[in-house]
Amino acid sequence: MATVVMEQIGRLFINVQQLRQIPQFLESAFPTLPCTVTLNDVPWVFREPDILTGYRLPDQSWRYYFLSLFQRHNESVNVWTHLLAALVVLVKFRELSETVDFLRDPHALPLFIVLLAAFTYLAFSAVAHLLSAKSELSHYTFYFLDYVGVATYQYGSALVHFYYVIEEAWHERVRGVFLPLAAFLAWLSCAGCCYGKYASPHLPKFAHKLFQVVPSGLAYLLDISPVFHRIYSCYQQGCTDAAVSYHRYQVAFFLVSAYFFSYPHPERWLRGRCDFLGQGHQIFHVCLVLCTLVQIEAVRLDYLERRPLYERLHAGDDVAHDAVAMFIFMACCSALTAVLVRRRVYAQFQEKQD
Template sequence: MTDEMESSKPDSTEADVRRRVLARTLSEPNNDGDNQSTYARSKSYPSKPESNDDNNELMDAVFEMPTKCAEQAKEVGKLVVQYVVDHSHLPHWLLDNEFLISGHRPPMPSFKQCFASIFRLHTETVNIWTHLLGTLFFIIIAIYFITRPSSEVHIEKKITFGVFFLGAILCLLFSTLYHTVYCHSPKVSKLFNKLDYCGISILIIASFIPWIYYGFYCEFGTKIAYLLITITLGTGCIIVSMWDKFSAPEYRTCRALLFIAFGLFGFVPTCHYVLLFGFKHAFTTGAAQWLVVMAVLYITGASLYAARIPERLAPGYFDIWFQSHQIFHVFVVAAACVHYYGICVLSKHQSDIGDCRKGVLPSIHNAFNSVYQ
């Protein structure tokens, strides 16, 4: 009998322990579904229930943090992509580049929405910012240049350079406005598209004027002739740009070729300059090398724009970044900066020449003497 009682003690003790563990586990809160870890925490800190609650709240906050971050990331993402659509969902008047598959803005019949989209990511974001920053850059340079004292920068130079600054600012500003509001409505899109192409013609005219003026500084007849031809060709490009059909996508190649042909006209006075003053003088004092670099940048950018490279090679991969129009914009700003540097170098030739009348009047006097002798 005694042996039976002694043999039953371990069993009764073990059963008693199990009952106490189970009772303690059920009496304590269990937020994570782990009874053993809950019991361990309660047994480790039996006299500090408040500390246990603080720890639980801290752990809950830590576990909730990734969820909150994910929700915030979704909210930020909505600012970027909630309003963009695929190319197939665009109306016919917004269809332009079929190789850009996604990331397009839908029609936004509000100028406020259009300008707010400047700070969001879509197919036109880089196009807007490249020329917007270029506009601000040339405005700052123009203000600094024109406000210099007359003792440092002569009024004649301010006017000549001012023509170039005005052309660069108008071209880049019209482009910025077009890429910002062209999704407003068909009427607004056509209007600013025309202004965009007019701006390109204005920039080409404004780029030729200072170079011709300083390059043929004492060649008055030649200078006037080239200036008149440049203005006439530029006016013709502006008139063609005002034609409604000219802005249609099927005329993309024609547009590029027209402006390339107008830009290539610059090689005519350049070759004349080389024949008149010599090759070495043209590519040192005449800064013709910078004119060539500018032309290469313009032609390369326009060619990529017309061929839609690189998005044509991988449709959908260049919807937001590095599309042909963006590359063209970067090349336009770079070419304008190169041209500005070139005419700065060329304008120094004026101080070397001095007053043209000192060289012209003796030549006329010698010509009369040779006739009457």
């Protein structure tokens, strides 16, 4: 009996030893990555206010930047927050596809577009934070791509708010101008962000932010107006609508995210202590993800429960198919704008080298 017990203890000891070797095995499975460096070791374009360390070396191989997904650096949290959220959106789409006929139900097209737009902006943002450290030109290129993703999501949000969320009184006021103006402001937001990034070496910091914040702020005020009107109308009548609660959370999360996007806190108060975790941009990412997820849930409920209303409001207008065409046109215009501004950046680099 004692021999059997000793054999079991020996096997357990061997298993524990094997478990301890797992981290060493995982470490050996990937090539050793260069250490991160301080802000003094990278060009100014990569430097973030009050972030002192954790920068990745520029001019490495593409493989290095892809593998830095598993490395601790000052962009790690920014990459993973949006990467994981993009996967959540894919899972949500799969769940919805079991009950929603995206192919045959024309009223489901706006829901499909907002899911596609949400995945696009999250994926583009993750790619930008992961690969932009390759070179100065890569930095501009991938952030211009990120701005295209933001524009598509802005229009996708405007579309579902106009299609599913809007009340009849507000629909009568804005029906002829809402979607065209939303598409224009989404493009303007992309153009403003691209130009602000391009001109940032010659602009004060506040002017750079103005190019990013003002067009996006105008787009948000228009896009969210059906939600504000819906919340106001609902509470006037004694609100019991579950979707409205999600819409309230959506607004709250967005306003918090907008604050942390505009003001780099808490790293300004804790300079050098938020290089890996706790940056304002990371809080912005998390709040924006929560805003997106509760928005999708709110729109899902509206799609299911408000069908008689939106079928009547949009009957005979073919809004869904027109909105798809406008979505494609706006995305193409935003992408073309990003390409043109990137060419100007590339031309400037060529002039410096000559």
